[in-house]
Amino acid sequence: KQEVTQIPAALSVPEGENLVLNCSFTDSAIYNLQWFRQDPGKGLTSLLLIQSSQREQTSGRLNASLDKSSGRSTLYIAASQPGDSATYLCAVRGRGNEKLTFGTGTRLTIIP
Amino acid sequence: NAGVMQNPRHLVRRRGQEARLRCSPMKGHSHVYWYRQLPEEGLKFMVYLQKENIIDESGMPKERFSAEFPKEGPSILRIQQVVRGDSAAYFCASSPPGETQYFGPGTRLLVL
Numbered sequence: 674k675q676e677v678t679q680i681p682a683a684l685s686v687p688e689g690e691n692l693v694l695n696c697s698f699t700d701s702a703i704y705n706l707q708w709f710r711q712d713p714g715k716g717l718t719s720l721l722l723i724q725s726s727q728r729e730q731t732s733g734r735l736n737a738s739l740d741k742s743s744g745r746s747t748l749y750i751a752a753s754q755p756g757d758s759a760t761y762l763c764a765v766r767g768r769g770n771e772k773l774t775f776g777t778g779t780r781l782t783i784i785p
Numbered sequence: 786n787a788g789v790m791q792n793p794r795h796l797v798r799r800r801g802q803e804a805r806l807r808c809s810p811m812k813g814h815s816h817v818y819w820y821r822q823l824p825e826e827g828l829k830f831m832v833y834l835q836k837e838n839i840i841d842e843s844g845m846p847k848e849r850f851s852a853e854f855p856k857e858g859p860s861i862l863r864i865q866q867v868v869r870g871d872s873a874a875y876f877c878a879s880s881p882p883g884e885t886q887y888f889g890p891g892t893r894l895l896v897l
Contacts, residue, residue, distance in 0.1 A: 677827075707885075716876065716890040717828075762827065772818065772841060773886065777827040 675700045679776035687784050694748040694779045696763030709762040753783045789889035797895045798867050806862040806892045810879030817860040822874040867896045
């Protein structure tokens with residue numbers, strides 16, 4: 674059974690700093706891994722999707738890496754802004770099935 | 786192209802009543818997924834449906850919960866005889882076959 678863990682559960686950093694969020698998963702037989710953003714009381718916004726054959730994906734100030742063999746992914750946010758404050762969720766899709774297994778998220782607060 | 790639509794956005798029910806949650810997938814998407822987010826927890830997969838078929842219901846509670854995706858109309862998640870523990874955010878996602886899931890804004894269910 675796939676389990677996804679995100680550390681830390683909460684993180685506060687001053688505006689302008691670079692930061693890294695971590696995600697680990699127990700079963701390396703994944704199809705892809707996805708990072709989402711969730712604002713309070715809102716739905717999920719997909720940020721980056723990494724296929725199992727890829728090592729990283731970039732979008733603007735965001736960079737996600739994937740090390741399938743060690744069961745880890747990181748989301749790097751450069752030059753953080755107050756608007757980046759949200760909960761960040763990591764989700765993996767296993768091979769042979771369609772469902773996503775989510776981590777419990779990292780609640781990020783950027784201090785102006 | 787409108788995104789995934791869910792209604793109602795907020796639903797209040799008293800214990801013992803029925804809750805019906807609706808999800809209209811994005812145009813051209815034939816696959817629908819339901820996830821539940823309990824307070825302070827991550828999203829958990831409930832069920833995966835294609836038109837007129839339940840493909841994977843491994844995350845559905847054994848009793849009181851059912852889901853359908855008819856040939857015409859939205860997908861429905863139905864919860865009979867609701868209890869306080871059913872209070873949660875219920876998210877629907879849709880996708881074309883084998884592709885990325887797009888999430889709706891969720892329905893917040895509160896059971897009094």
